[in-house]
Amino acid sequence: MFKEACANTMKGGPKRAAIVFSLAAILVVALILSIALLNITMVTIYVDGELKTIHLMWGERDLKLSFNSSITGTPVTIHFKITHGRIRGHALEADEAMIEYYSMGMLNVSTTVKGYESRNIEFCSTQNFKIIIGDMRIKLKNTCIRVEAHSIWSLIKHN
DSSP states (O other), X not given: OHHHHHHHHHHTOHHHHHHHHHHHHHHHHHHHHHHHHTXXXXXXXXXXXXXXXXXXXXXXXXXXXXXXXXXXXXEEEEEEEEETTEEEEEEEEOOHHHHHHHHTTTOOHHHXXXXXXXXXXXXXXXXXXXXXXXXXXXXXXXXXXXXXXXXXXXXXXXX
């Protein structure tokens, strides 16, 4: 089949063959770029409603939100994964007293974190807290932060 296609292409002469092969190369490059754009995420960070920073991230990135519990005073870290324009809960690191307090016998906060999936997270605290996304670290106190994730692919499709 390939030989026949090549033979038919060559019947039109070298110019036609060059055009056909150029178009095929362009299609392959377009396909590769489309696949690559599928997992580029634009992350925007707002502090108290004002835009602080915008980052483009390739592939899956870790997002960590760390603070001391205002109830128990112990460290808490909530782990998320950012990929394909989504923020997904991954794990919760906290002591048993903190987990018990927030669960209040009604829900398991560790399971709830793992089930979280959205395009954004919001967090407010009167305490010190930090957010880590990949290599970027932001330390804050007595403020609110909003992290939004958007797939580049979805941004291109909607424009």
